[in-house]
Amino acid sequence: MTVRRMPLSEVLATYRPPVGGDTWKRAIPDLLADPDDARIVDLLRAELLEHGDFREPIVVEPAEGDVLNGLHRIVAAVLSEHAALDVADTYEDLPEKRRIQIGLAARPVTSALVDRLTKVLFSFPFAGGWTNCDLLFPGDDELTGWWNCPAGLDEALGAELVGRAAAAGIRLTVISISPAE
Numbered sequence: 001m002t003v004r005r006m007p008l009s010e011v012l013a014t015y016r017p018p019v020g021g022d023t024w025k026r027a028i029p030d031l032l033a034d035p036d037d038a039r040i041v042d043l044l045r046a047e048l049l050e051h052g053d054f055r056e057p058i059v060v061e062p063a064e065g066d067v068l069n070g071l072h073r074i075v076a077a078v079l080s081e082h083a084a085l086d087v088a089d090t091y092e093d094l095p096e097k098r099r100i101q102i103g104l105a106a107r108p109v110t111s112a113l114v115d116r117l118t119k120v121l122f123s124f125p126f127a128g129g130w131t132n133c134d135l136l137f138p139g140d141d142e143l144t145g146w147w148n149c150p151a152g153l154d155e156a157l158g159a160e161l162v163g164r165a166a167a168a169g170i171r172l173t174v175i176s177i178s179p180a181e
Contacts, residue, residue, distance in 0.1 A: 057086035
């Protein structure tokens, strides 16, 4: 299916929140209570104010009523009283991005570190759009992640990951960057 425009009220009535409760009224305050999620919502509200809309549609699973990608955009739209959102039923409707694998050195790799990095590095504005991490896999002294990245910006994304981690008090170094297989 192609991207379609849906009134925000219809999005809220049709799709349930993926986290934070079974209703949007419960999920939104729960999401905003987390500082990292609140920061993402603020960035998206600024994008909405600057551009009048989001650059990418939310992705849903219509048969199940699930939001697959776009929770923070929905919350930003609610808080900004935005009228409608672009909605897609498949990731194939999103703008094409290159998927890259990045190896990051960190010592020690603990579950707390992985949880924190997942929050900090999962989704953020990058190169005129947003990048997001498909998976962050821990090893002994390194992590491997798969990010969506515009072509030609692999090294810049690696540097951005290191910088974002440093801003959160976490020291990382890039071990490798390669196309994802």
